[in-house]
Amino acid sequence: MNFTLKIWRQKNANAKGSFQTYPLKDVSPEMSFLEMLDYLNNQLIARGNEPVTFEHDCREGICGSCGLYINGRPHGPQRSTTTCELHMRDFKDGETIVIEPWRSKAFPVIKDLIVDRSSFERIMHAGGFVNVNVGCAPESNSNPIGKLIADKVFDAAACIGCGACVAACKNSSAMLYAAAKIAQYAMIPQGKVEAKERVDKMVKQMDAEGFGFCSNTYACEFDCPKGISTDFIALMNREFFSSKACKQKHA
Amino acid sequence: MKKSVINLSSLSQKYVMALAGMFLMIFLIFHLATNLLMLAGDGGKAFSEAVTFLTESPLVKIMEYVLFAGFLIHILLGLVLQWHNYRSRPVKYHTRLRSETSTFSRFMFHTGVIIFVFLVIHLINFFFIRLGWVAQPDHAAHQHDFYSMAVVLFQNPWYTAIYLVSFVFLGFHLKHAFQSSFQSLGLNHTKYTPVIKVIGIIYAIAISVGFAIIPVYFLFFY
Numbered sequence: 001m002n003f004t005l006k007i008w009r010q011k012n013a014n015a016k017g018s019f020q021t022y023p024l025k026d027v028s029p030e031m032s033f034l035e036m037l038d039y040l041n042n043q044l045i046a047r048g049n050e051p052v053t054f055e056h057d058c059r060e061g062i063c064g065s066c067g068l069y070i071n072g073r074p075h076g077p078q079r080s081t082t083t084c085e086l087h088m089r090d091f092k093d094g095e096t097i098v099i100e101p102w103r104s105k106a107f108p109v110i111k112d113l114i115v116d117r118s119s120f121e122r123i124m125h126a127g128g129f130v131n132v133n134v135g136c137a138p139e140s141n142s143n144p145i146g147k148l149i150a151d152k153v154f155d156a157a158a159c160i161g162c163g164a165c166v167a168a169c170k171n172s173s174a175m176l177y178a179a180a181k182i183a184q185y186a187m188i189p190q191g192k193v194e195a196k197e198r199v200d201k202m203v204k205q206m207d208a209e210g211f212g213f214c215s216n217t218y219a220c221e222f223d224c225p226k227g228i229s230t231d232f233i234a235l236m237n238r239e240f241f242s243s244k245a246c247k248q249k250h251a
Numbered sequence: 252m253k254k255s256v257i258n259l260s261s262l263s264q265k266y267v268m269a270l271a272g273m274f275l276m277i278f279l280i281f282h283l284a285t286n287l288l289m290l291a292g293d294g295g296k297a298f299s300e301a302v303t304f305l306t307e308s309p310l311v312k313i314m315e316y317v318l319f320a321g322f323l324i325h326i327l328l329g330l331v332l333q334w335h336n337y338r339s340r341p342v343k344y345h346t347r348l349r350s351e352t353s354t355f356s357r358f359m360f361h362t363g364v365i366i367f368v369f370l371v372i373h374l375i376n377f378f379f380i381r382l383g384w385v386a387q388p389d390h391a392a393h394q395h396d397f398y399s400m401a402v403v404l405f406q407n408p409w410y411t412a413i414y415l416v417s418f419v420f421l422g423f424h425l426k427h428a429f430q431s432s433f434q435s436l437g438l439n440h441t442k443y444t445p446v447i448k449v450i451g452i453i454y455a456i457a458i459s460v461g462f463a464i465i466p467v468y469f470l471f472f473y
Contacts, residue, residue: 234439
């Protein structure tokens with residue numbers, strides 16, 4: 001297969017970037033999208049050019065690092081697929097493929113297609129954990145959790161923090177990410193203890209990072225490679241309201 | 252980094268937006284119910300009696316201020332939210348494909364602006380006359396004679412056209428607004444959310460069609 005690649009190139013965070021066009025020949029339809037970029041980079045290096053910088057790690061759809069904005073869609077045209085799981089057979093021969101980094105004020109470009117997603121980390125640092133007294137592992141049946149709740153918590157915990165929700169949102173809002181991270185603790189006994197404090201701190205941090213607000217377009221759910229539901233955003237809204245409405249003052 | 256122009260968290264702003272919107276949606280039901288009295292076929296008697304009752308009721312007078320506050324909050328906060336959202340993506344995408352999401356949800360600001368323009372025209376034509384800010388037209392018996400004012404306005408095809416187009420956009424706005432306000436308030440449930448969505452569609456159609464019947468009647472059948 002032959003493609004014309006239109007790729008965003010940017011030397012560093014402060015440089016002004018632009019699109020560069022690269023024709024790429026003899027691409028195997030079996031190649032993953034990242035392998036296709038490796039193939040391009042090998043050719044660029046052989047010609048003595050700077051390879052295209054992109055982030056990747058596990059290449060099996062669980063690390064969340066390979067987010068690319070491909071042909072106007074986060075992680076490309078396939079639903080419930082990360083960029084690394086995307087294959088070149090999903091594109092038409094001779095197609096022009098536009099590859100951009102995530103665009104958000106809270107995700108500044110570091111180089112080419114890599115963005116700094118540490119704003120997500122800071123939201124987690126603000127409250128995305130459970131304080132436990134370290135000791136031996138508790139007896140596993142001491143905290144009974146119903147199957148329905150357990151499944152919902154797993155659904156929320158499926159978030160890989162790739163940032164596709166922010167990339168997909170017309171407001172570049174991080175509500176789906178924050179909601180998934182809040183929900184995975186808020187529904188189970190271990191997390192409930194600190195639920196009110198957690199939602200307060202995490203929402204505060206999310207706002208401070210400069211993400212947009214939610215317009216309930218649900219584009220995030222549609223483009224999330226893990227299909228995280230926007231029901232969790234409603235859950236976050238409820239949690240936040242009860243945290244504000246029932247806030248107790250320290251004695 | 253500043254949160255927004257208003258020192259409220261993102262979620263609190265969404266609550267206020269949703270609550271103000273819900274209040275306005277309830278208001279629309281009462282407004283439509285009153286307007287439909289114009290079709291009673293009694294030369295505007297029932298409608299005029301309703302208007303007199305409403306303009307003289309002290310409760311309605313108080314609610315008028317609440318209504319203005321509701322509009323003001325919803326409009327101003329809408330502008331603030333839109334400005335904040337616009338700024339949160341300084342570099343736009345080169346190519347952007349539409350996600351298969353509801354079309355109306357993406358254009359809430361745009362439909363909102365159209366409704367605002369209509370609202371201004373509407374206030375000039377009716378409310379400002381009552382306040383005495385705008386002189387009452389010659390055909391109206393007194394400054395509360397909204398029936399005659401409306402009949403003359405609706406017999407103007409241009410005014411009716413503007414009116415109808417505005418209500419189509421209001422319908423688009425409401426279709427998303429109804430279920431969105433529940434989601435913003437966290438009122439989401441696997442059992443009830445699909446019902447809320449259906450009621451939202453029925454509500455949006457009922458309001459826009461309900462208001463639209465009146466000018467069409469006066470333009471073609473009066």
